Amino acid sequence: MESKKDQKRKSINGADYKRLIINAAEAIKKNEREINDLNVFPVPDGDTGSNMSMTISSAADDLRKLETEELGEAANKAASSMLRGARGNSGVILSLLFRGISKSLIGIKEADGKAWAKALKEGVQSAYKAVDKPAEGTILTVARRSAEVAEMAAEENNSIEYVQEAAVREAESALDETIEQNPVLKKAGVVDAGGKGWLLALKSMLSSLRGKDETPAEEDSAYRESVVRESAKFDDFDTSEITFTYCTECIIDRKGTEPSDGLRSALSAMGDSLVLVDDEETTIKIHVHTNEPLAALELASAFGDFVNVKVENMRIQHTSKITEQEGTAATAAKEESAPAVELKKYGMVSVCTGDGISGIFTELGCDAIISGGQTMNPSTEDILKAVESVPAEVVFVFPNNKNIILAAEQAAALTEKKLIVIPSKSVPGGIMAMVQFNPEEETEENREVMTAALDTVDSMEVTYAARDSSFDDMEIKEGDYMGMYERKIVSCGDSIAPVLQALADKAVENGRVYINIYYGGGIDEAAAESAAEIFRKKVEPAGGSVDITYGGQPIYYYLISAE
Template identity: 40%
Template sequence: MIEKINGKLFRDMFISGANNLQNNKELIDKLNVFPVPDGDTGTNMSLTIAAAIKELNKVESDNLSEIGKALSKGSLMGARGNSGVILSQIIRGISKSVEGKNELGIDEFAKALKSGSDTAYKAVIKPIEGTILTVVRESGEFAVKNVKKNKSFIEFFEKVLIEANKSLEKTPELLKNLKDAGVVDSGGKGLVCLYEGMLSALKGKIVDLQESDKIDSVQSIANDYVETQGELDIKFGYCTEFILESENADPEKIRDIMLKYGDSLVVVGYDGVIKVHVHSNEPGNVLQEALKFGQLLTIKIENMRYQHENLIIPDDDQESNSKLASQDKVIVNEESKPFGFITTTMGKGLAGIFEEFGVDIVIEGGQTMNPSTEDFINAINMVNADNIFILPNNGNVIMAANQAKEISEKNIYVVPTKNIPQGIGCLVSFDPDSDADSNMENFDEVLSNIKSGEITFAVRDTIMDGIEVNEGDVIGITGKSLISSGKDIAEVTKEVVRNMADEDSDIITLYYGEDVEEDDARLLAETIQEEYEDVDVELYYGGQPLYYYLISVE
């Protein structure tokens, strides 16, 4: 009979729990309640826990404190999406509770579960019941209250799991969207899967990770910015960055030239200044090519193979979040500028629009592909500015951006943009002559004035806002409200525009996606212009997946 949990068993429980969560990620993805392609809760939680286990595998000892710190650090940096960030906070709370202990009794383990719940709630500004937060809270409270009613650890955790499942089954009663769709909360289901795997290990059987998930986990937590996290076989050894001042070259031209010299290429430019980041084996030739077009304002070259052999992420004191930011790159001969921008988007057209506005780093991601906290940290480290604004452009990305803000020692401002039109609107209104706080106040006003809409497709049959939707239908959404459903993209789009536009509207902007033909988009824009003669209708290629059109009305 197990009476205590030592470091080895604690490790096995988390590995088993992580494997079980990852094995069930597709099921968890399908539980998302809205009829839009937001089925990524399982993926986000899976990638978050995979990052935690990757960090755990670096710890050779079975010391509980070291195991807890590794799990906390790995999940924190790998957190993706709201569900992943909340999961990372649950793990962080558990890890804090076991610090300094050699083994855990039932009482101590119960307090650890409760600590996970408390930490997660503190991390969420407006906790919503009927989600993973409810499941972790109710099961944690149950654990603390029922410590003395069990003969063995297994019996205790079995009861905790039963309570977690009861809490999960009640989530539709707390969230109308869940009830309408006939599903339980996806994040709560992910937590239950984690607990199920932990209990299995407690009973002596570690859940194995299915082969396909082994491949997905390793590939997905690889990071394009910092190769020191990857394998030793680095194809291009020198991280080369420079700022070029040029009157006769644009970013696209420089990008085409740099493609032959390496990979991980990032080229952004605005008003005659172009910033280039490339991994290459020929940094000298890269700089010589750049000099043909103008003068180099700054240069930075780093040997990534050497960095790989001298990893600089500390393993001590997880409580000091700033230590997690010790991957900061040393910027050579580059003066800090007043403001920098990082944004998230999907689609080449949208990325190009953000680059034209002078955004320093465009992180590819958004709906169904949420950037991790580490993605934001790495981007922050590449921007040398006194104040850095992050535009997440997706409600499910804001928490990871805020978590990166807490970790970083730089002055970070997270603008709570929930869609692309909001992000672009903030950039348009940015005033370089004002300070960061004044711009943030201005951004708040911009966000309140921009009306945003999305045209996409339903991934399941459901009823939302009183509208019956069939799988595959074209649907139009503004905010969180379903406005229209049908079979014709143009008709649904026009109905959404009619819902958004009024007598005070001046501009209607359409960004068409990768699945829309340019001729069809132009015809739709002309039709809308005919209907709204006193309003300017603008059309841009966004190239975004999943969404036929993104719409803004100002």
Template identity: 35%
Template sequence: MQTLNAEKLKFIIESASNKLFNNKERIDALNVFPVPDGDTGTNMSSTFQKAIQLIEKESFDTVGELIELVSKNMLLSARGNSGVILSQIFKGFSNAWSSLNNINIEDFINGFSMAAKTAYDSVLKPVEGTILTVIRETAEELAKIKVDKNSTFNNVISIAVQKAQNSLQNTPNLLPVLKEVGVVDSGGEGLLMILEGMKSAIEGTKVEIDLNSTKPLVIASNTEVYSGEFGYCTEVIIKLNEPDKFVKNKFVSQVEKLGNSMVIVNDGNLLKLHIHTITPGKILNIGQKVGEFLTVKIENMTEQANNTKSNLEGIKSYEATKVQPTKKNAIISCNAGSGFINIMNELECDHVIEGGQSNNPSAQDIIEAIDIVNAENIIILPNNSNIILAAQQAAKIKSDRNIKIIPTKSQVEGITAIMNYSPEIDIEDNINEIESSLKNLIVGEVVQAIKNTKIDNVKVKEGSYLMIMSHKIIGTKKDSLSASTALIDKMIKSNKKAQILIIYYGNNVSEIDAKKIEKYVLSKYDIEVQIQNGDQHIYDYMFGLE
């Protein structure tokens, strides 16, 4: 195989995406932080799958036409930092191949060089020991190959996979937190899966999606569309009320008769279910009897199937649409939990994008919000470190607007930001005012650990409660209340001039629980305390001290 045409490259790209999909939950499990996070594997797979959906039923005359569409849709669908970096890797492939009808081995190797360069250029402060290192070292290894008449794509991709494996295994030596926790970089692992999927296709066997995989916590992506199947793709994650008494076979017998394509996995106190059904309400009723919903996703497969073609045309014509701004300033915020969303709306946020921890909005979601607010100057509050790159990506795409990203990493920071925002004043003055207010804020969070690990020199036991101050784990306690009071003591000690503490309680606790914390603080400190219902899904409590 000395050249690749569009159909062969499409075959390779689909195989790569499917290999990533089949391993996404295992990649998620490599997450360093011992709480449900942005889920690297899920974000990368979602980013890739969106692009694949729009090419799977299409034919292409040239490699350039194919890779440009894949790259463009990846840019729009990118979720989380890992998804954004993956989209930039494919942007590099597109930069190298967009003008080509077919690609030869030298073009293929050059594509990896461009992929590494574009990925590095997209990150303000590249960190070694991550997916960036793996793509760079792989590209550097391929660049050493002296291409001659005996060179084959099989040899080149084999070298790429081997180098990526070696680079991945070395990531803990470059990034101390990986060595401390004892894992390799999850983004790098995702890239390795992509390369292995490419290798399989180049050798003649396309990797197919495996919905019956027995890997831990595997569920189907919410982006799937099945030809010939209609109804609703229903996915739920349930926190079991009594995991020791839960009988999986009994639950399966109740659910399986209501649909098909079912995948169900019970892992500790979590139950994950994916099913195609025409009665999602019945599924939810059965699920609610055994526990509390952590996430619920219901997608209309009929509507998705009907819209796939029109979505493709919409992507192709996206940049042709230009709407003149109707107002001077606007602010957009990413929030999760009905309480936080209500607070942001009450503070007159121009648009709230629903999504955050473990449910990162895509660049496309942010672009749509930019279009909705339709302002000349726009401030975006990501409110999660895993959304910042997607927001930056959206800002690049919407270059006709003056968009400023304030890199807020928590919803508490987002609320402080909007409280110091005024639509009437100049955008730069707003930025200065918000950044100044954030310097005086200390954020605290209490959340239950989902695994045993050691991070930031703190030994973490699964089921214990983490005390997180300014995005760093400072200790653990056996219960949520003691973790909260100990954390607040640390927060107030670090800022003895603080005047107000705001308690945002999540849906795992109640206002009564929050009032116990309030009583403790008022008995010990001369400080004002406010209680707000954040209704967040993961963190029991979030605190803002200023």
């Protein structure tokens, strides 16, 4: 008679692996809010739970469409989807764990306990290699310790279920101990959010091995919207501000079989609200908001004849119709005279939000703007598409947020272009770096100069508390104004003036007296001038100066640079 140890699930194939990933995605989605609530800072942020959920869900969505029992194929598909869909540091690390797992499973029909333990170990190695300074008390710690114990368990019993049980037990212990390993977590009294997400993934996969799949999570659309767009706090945000003037739509009678991926990338770089539907045989439908409607239509005309075209000026609601005959003529003209696109030496991509901030980066020479930041970290795929849309041999990427740097670095492995990440952690840092760019200099010289410029500016932010919290002996109430200096909370309260004063004091204390204030979408110029006056009284006696600039950013009332 078999012992309970011998009755455990022996191995998995590709179909089983699909269920494991789908199960893990559902578990993380169900617990997204709980993971987010473990975030230490009470700022409205690109939260860990949301980033991990969107990352693994991109793989689950693709796996649901994949018909295979090949383990390597399923694992590779999951890893590829996660890498492209990865958002934020936690999402990128999650994708790297599964990329290492995938590499280990190549060429294997079924994975038993030893093969699975080896895969978990390779996943950890893949993640550690990508992180510049791995810290204890994080998702990396939880993943490493669970993989180490899994390897030992496989020597005792080669069933995958037995090995996964051991991995889960160790992950639970490791997660509990993160609170003691990381001083910030200890101060806040919480465990690591990313580690919690990895534990949930491991536990849900164990349930799947036992034949118990997760009930599909209901989409909490109201909550997801609040995570992505906390800017509802800015009651006075002017929705009449339109960045891209022309709503451009067309239907094309497709000619040929050329993939439309390049067209999608090019149109995405020219505007927003892009919808491109290509049946790859007869029809392409396009909708995009852009300031360059004729250029957009010229690009589209390469794929066939226009059946219908509509260009609408959204500022004045004027609609212009172009006939099918005119569209066909435009196609012919395009085929006869369009020059090949020449690659320039350098290009720039920046991640930011707010029409004022975007305009500043564009004026500095940025070729493509990715809308994103604290409340919505762009995925590796988003960054990759922007890079591919820039007609340049070398593309510098400015993440402008510490939680986006890793995703940008992963995009470098997916493009044939030379992608260089300038590790800007804030909008002021990104602006300062771009100012130093010299098109006449060599690539490495530009990299060094722009990277060095990041240390010449300090960044300050004024936002609101998303929840009650206690941090560094400060009692923070939901809705309080919060002032942060280099991402550290220095002041909070129900009035904004004292918060601004504390930031001004900190800047002068650090020898930073040249101030530029970028005011957000919910702030009028008079309020911005009042904020500037607080800084002027502090920095002008020290020989400094203050400028104010419209940023239009959500979430942050003010973004402030100090030199």
